Amino acid sequence: MKSKLKESEMTQTLAPAIRGVMLACTLIAFHAVSAAEEYDVYLLAGQSNMDGRGLASKLTEEQQQPFEDAILFYRNVPHSSEGWQPLAPGFSMPPGYKGELPSPKFGPEIGFARSMLQANPDRKLALIKGSKGGSSLRVDWKPGVQGDPSSQGQRYRDFIETIRMATKELVQRGDSFAIRGMLWHQGESDSKSSTEVYQRRLEELIVRIREDVGVPELPVVVGEVFDNGKRDSVRAAIQAVAAGDSTVGLVSSEGTQTWDPGTHFDAPSQLLLGERYSAAMRELPIPEPGEMPAISEQSNLTKPNVLFITVDDLNDWVGCLGGNPDAQTPNLDRLAQQSVLFNNAHCQVALCYASRASFMTGMYASKTGIYNNSSKSANEAYRQAKHMPVWFGEHGYRTMCMGKIYHNDHGKKAYWDEIGPKTLRWGPEPPNGRQFAERFGKDAQDSLAWAALDIEEGGMPDEQIAAWGIEKLNEQHDQPFFLSLGFYKPHTPMTAPKRYFDQFDRDSLTLPEILENDLDDVPEIGRRWxxxxxxxxxxxxxxxxxxxxxxxxxxAYHACVALVDDCIGQVLTHLDNSPHADNTIVVLCSDHGWHLGEKHHWRKWMPWEESTRSLLIVRTPNAAGNGSVSERTVGLIDIYPTLADLCNLSPPSDLQGLSFQHLLDNPKAAWDRPALTSTKAGNHTVRSQRWRYIRYIDGSEELYDHDNDPNEWHNLAGDPAMEAIKKQHAAWIDQLNQAD
Incomplete structure (x- = not known):
């Protein structure tokens, strides 16, 4: 206890000075090694004694200096070195320490690097260190099944992600590297495990690490935990693993000392253990660089970023969808030309909150209970669901958002690592008030209104969202990102800067065709709506x-769409000129469509084409289908499982959407599921490639043949010749109801 007290006192007294000197040296030294280099990479993993609890102030002045020929990438979630830094003491996060790195502690990496460089003075080292005090092999480091993060412990997932991030940064810097070996020190938290159990778990960890980094015979050196008389089974297991595998070395803890009662090695012992790790590693057969996987073959070490863009109330009045000949959307059209455009994509509920609740959880409204814009209808399935940003966050992504992602913008704060500033959302309001509210009273306050605004550039919420998104793309990220930007227009009130109105000649605009008796063959429920x-x-x-x-x-609708197109174009231009361009998936969708008088209806929420059809564009780096159009009837509900597939994440088991990843390489590939949309509980729409079938809660029906009736003017549900078609489509509704 006495020695522990002295250690703590020294930490508090010397830490600020050490951090200041080390940080200054680090910045100077890192600049000197920033040119392209060739590195031997070593992985360091485990719990507190790998993270390091040796006191840096016990080192000599020379030992405290940053290395010239060794760099380190440290990540102890949520803390990190923020990229590669010159190796120096201080990349450790001891309990209770709340300051920034470098900290007052160090681990075996200092002695290891010094010894390795002395033995191989012509080499350069790059150490990837991912360690966490108090973590167990039983739970935290559980290796699980390769490629299935849900079966793996959080620390193991974090470590694999750390390797991906670190190697990706080396590639981006132009450096070459070979993964030469791994150091493992852990076991204190598993002292109650039997020898057989811990041995099996450690052997499984070594196998999985080798698989995940692509080096089948990766040399591994395991360190003995300190012998305090209570860890005999774990010590025996560690020794057995090394004895049973010629590619695994052992570091003995004999002759070491701890500064607390029998657990954490002191500074001299950390240096000694580092030297022993070096000696053991150099005795193992190390593959030559040519035997290592090429960088292009190590794609499993890098995860793609995700830029997820949503647009509010955007229908097919976009150039690439051809919904209206007057649309001016050059940026969306350019993105479509670089991507796979799904020209028959549909939402699952044609209302903001319900649609977003569906595609952010991968569940139908019949499962979440959300058919409207009220959160009160959400059931337990929705509350317990792993929402898309949560799932990506749990798998190593930094999740960021601004704007309308959910109906109330970002949803819960806990879903995201970073949320952009608040805006006026759908504003600014028309200067003279909303026209319909003035005419029809308060019941119309959220209805149709427009204004051409005299407003400075950058004053619109969507412009501010674009600017914030560009800031995030310009930042350096030490982990893959999931960046979501939700644009508000063309949602009402349809206000936009006057310059966007000036792009159009109002008198020559093409108005949508309206059939005066269009509602005559629509069932009573639809007419009443x-x-x-x-x-x-x-x-x-x-x-x-x-x-x-x-x-x-x-x-006004055209002007608002032009505004959004401009904002999205600015974001995409910055992405394409950024270091993230070649490793970022772009998904852009509208939450549903929008009526402008068709079926005698304005706005959304209906079971017809204008309400359900959504813009969906997916750009995946190097996808064979980029530049093509897919006519498959995918749903927005399918975005979540598709992104999980593209990012090599095992999706939650309760998703009801299906991955369309294969359509990104072959847009004409088989897809045997129609898009299903609900309008209030019990009213469902089935949209196949040719047909739209609607069945209301009272059993009444609509059926439209899009090959011959794209406006849905002629309801064929009463035609006896259509019974087989109706039955085929109705089966999907029955299947949906049975699933819930």
Missing amino acids: VLDRSKLIAEEAVRQYSPTYRRELVH
Whole structure:
């Protein structure tokens, strides 16, 4: 106890001075080694004695200096070295320490590197250190099944991610490297395990590490835990693993001392152990550089970033979808030309909250309970679901967002590592108020309104979201990122800077075709949904307001879409000119469509094409299908499992979406599932490549043939010749209901 007290007192007294000197030396030395180099890479993993509890102040002045020929990448989640740094004492996070790196402690890496460089003075070292005090092999370092993160312990996943991040940065710097070996020191937290159990677990860890880094006979040196009389089984297991494998070496703890009662090695012992690790490693057969996997073959060491962009209320009035000939969307069109464009993608509920709840959880509304814009309807399945950003965060991604990702912007704060600043959301409001509210009263306050704004550039929320996204893309990241940007327009009120209105000649704009008796063959429920809300969203209300108001709203919608296209274009341009360009998946979708008078309806929430059809573009680096169009009827619910596949993550078991990863390489490949959409509980739409089938809760039906009736003007549900088609599509609704 006395020695422990002295150690603590010295830490508090000397830590600030040590950190200041070391940080200054680190910055100077790192600049000197920033040119392209060739490195021997060694992996360091385990718990507190690998992380290091030796007091740096006990080292000589020379031993405290940064190395000239050795660098280190340290990550002890959530702490890290923020990339490669010159190796020096201080890359350790002792309990209770709340300062920044470098800390007052060090591990065996100092003695190891010094000894290795003395033995091989013409080599350069790169150490990847991922260690965590108190972690166990039984739980935290559980290696699980290769490629299945859900079967692996958190520390193991973190370590594999650390290797990916570190090697990726070496590649980006232009350095070459070979993974030469691994150092392992752990076991104090598993002292109650039997010899047989710990031996089996350690052997499994070594096998899995070798598989995951692509070096089948990676040399591994394991260190004995300190003999305090209570760890005999673990010590015996460690010794047995080394004795049974010629590619595994052993470091004895004999002759070492601890500064606390029998657990943490003191500074001289850490140096000694490091030297012993070096000696043991040099005795093992180390593959020559030519035997190592080439960089291109080590793609499993790098995870792609994800840029996930959502757009509110955007229908097919986009150049690449051809919904309206007057659309001006050069940036979205360019992205589509670089990607796979899904021209028959559909949402699962044509309403903001419900749609986003679906694609962020990979579940249908019938499972989450969310059919509307109220969070009160969410059930236990939704509350317990692993939302997309949560899942990516648990698998090593830094998750960031700004704007409308969920209906209330970011959802829960706990979903994200970083959330951008708040904005005016759908604003600014029309200077003279919302037109419909003035005419029809408070019931119409959230309905149709527009304004061409005199506003400085950068004043719109969507412009601010784009600027923040560009900031994030310009930052250095020490882990793969999941960056989500949610743009608000063209959601009402349809306000945009005047310059976007000026891009269009209102009088010559093409208005959507409307069939005057279009609702005559629509079942009563569908007609009631439109006509009973005439003050809010029916075509009748627009005509009542003004003979020109429909054209004004079409003009405003185009202007808002042009604004969003411009903002997205700025983000994509910065991405394409950034270091992340070749390793970032881009997914862009609208949450649902939007009516501009079709079916006598304005806005969304209906079971018809204008409501359910969504823009979906996916750009994956080097995908064979980039530049193509897929006509397969995918749903937004399929985005989550697809991204999980693309990022080599095992998705949660309760996802109802399906991965369409294979369509990114072959857009015409088989896809045997239609898109399913719900409008209130019990009312479902099935959209196959040719047909739209709607079945309401009372059993009434609609059926449209898109090959011959793209406007959905002629309901064929009453035609006896269509019974087989209806039955085929109705089976999907029955299957959905049975699943829930």
